Amino acid sequence: EALLHKVDVLAAMLDDIRNIGRPSEAVRGELNIAASSVMGTYVLPPALKTYALHWPEVSIRLHFANSYTTATWVQDGLVDLGFAPWAPGFNSLSFTLMHKDHCILAAGPGCSQGSSTRPEDQDFSRCRFIFREKGTKVHDIAQDWIRAQPGHEKMPPPIITGDMESIKNLALHGAGIAILPRCCAARELELGLLKEIALPAQLPSIEYFLIQRKNDRLNRAAVLLLEILAGLSGAGPAR
Structure with a gap:
């Protein structure tokens, strides 16, 4: 069964987000995310649908890769966030459990x-x-x-x-x-x-994680995606 988890590590980044989806909140720009085949095809679509409805002016780029490549792209700043199984050797990244199947x-x-x-x-x-x-x-x-x-x-x-x-x-x-x-x-x-x-x-x-750079200030487009995911989830551990 799919298990989505809300995590305390997101809270600090989301304190300033209120009344998600207000018509007066104009958000533009690009959201770049990388995901494994399972996350990008079967787990993330409900959140991305909500995102597209609330912020239609944001360009969403979803790149598919295995866990190592996803983590590498996040580490190198080529994408804002990653969603994939855990990959070893990335001490500059945090891995937060999102889904287990x-x-x-x-x-x-x-x-x-x-x-x-x-x-x-x-x-x-x-x-x-x-x-x-x-x-x-x-x-x-x-x-x-x-x-x-x-x-x-x-x-x-x-x-x-x-x-x-x-x-x-x-x-x-x-x-x-x-x-x-x-x-x-x-x-x-x-x-x-x-x-x-x-x-x-x-x-x-297989456990699938939200992958992000430690102590990195995310752009608003990425923070809003985390808000949606937090709203869909429960509580779970970070690595």
């Missing part, structure tokens, strides 16, 4: 996998898997799980792609079993277009 195995309804009554009886030795490219958290989780399966050396080569939507669509068309965060397939699972394959043990979760 566990990975699942998902397949089209015609896939015979998952028909076994007991999760421990699943045999994946002849299954083709579909997941993200190297350098992403999903890739690491998928590879670790596959290598732990009996008969993994007999499995067909995986389909690896850089786009989460293509992973989902390939699974929908029966090309294989997708390994992806559950939020990416929530709608298709609800509609019965995909089915989640039960496992004896749940796959690991």
Whole structure:
């Protein structure tokens, strides 16, 4: 389940923001943010929709990258904020938890996998898997799980792609079993277009963070986005 968290570290930057979205508040300029595929495609859109409605004169630039590149862009000042999994080695940045989701195995309804009554009886030795490219958290989780399966050396080569939507669509068309965060397939699972394959043990979760420069004074366009996110969230820790 998606978990959005409000954090005390934002409060100091937001004290001067009142009556969000007043017609008299004219905000212009550009909002530059970088995000992982999951955050930019499935988590941030509700906040960005609200932002665009309240401040239509702000140009929003959303750049997609993996966690390391996102953190690098924030560190170098190329973007105002980042939203991605934690990346090590960035002591000048703060990482505030925004979203947490566990990975699942998902397949089209015609896939015979998952028909076994007991999760421990699943045999994946002849299954083709579909997941993200190297350098992403999903890739690491998928590879670790596959290598732990009996008969993994007999499995067909995986389909690896850089786009989460293509992973989902390939699974929908029966090309294989997708390994992806559950939020990416929530709608298709609800509609019965995909089915989640039960496992004896749940796959690991991935944590996604708000990434910003420590002690950096953000421009007003970026502060307003934090205000919206704080309004959508609960309380959570910073790293």
